[in-house]
Amino acid sequence: GLKSPSLYIQALDDTTGNNSGAPQVFNMQNILQPGLNNCMDCAPFTFNYYDTGGHESFVLNSQVQQDIRAFVGSGG
Secondary structure (H helix, E strand, O other): OOOEEEEEEOOOOOEEEEOOOOHHHHHHHHHHHHHHOOOOOOOOOOEEOOOOOOOHHHOOOOHHHHHHHHHHHHHH
């Protein structure tokens, strides 16, 4: 399980994929998030999805930046 609080962010317009060609957003929504939702011994986690920003959403989307600052400032 997760040992530390975690924030997962994903721009829905990110077309980056893994080695098999599956889009990152697909893997986040259909593998990672459901798996963690079933975790019984995980620290708190949050999934935030954003309409825009692509793979560079850290830089391009001000809401992502605000959410990261709030998460870090909250101590998790």
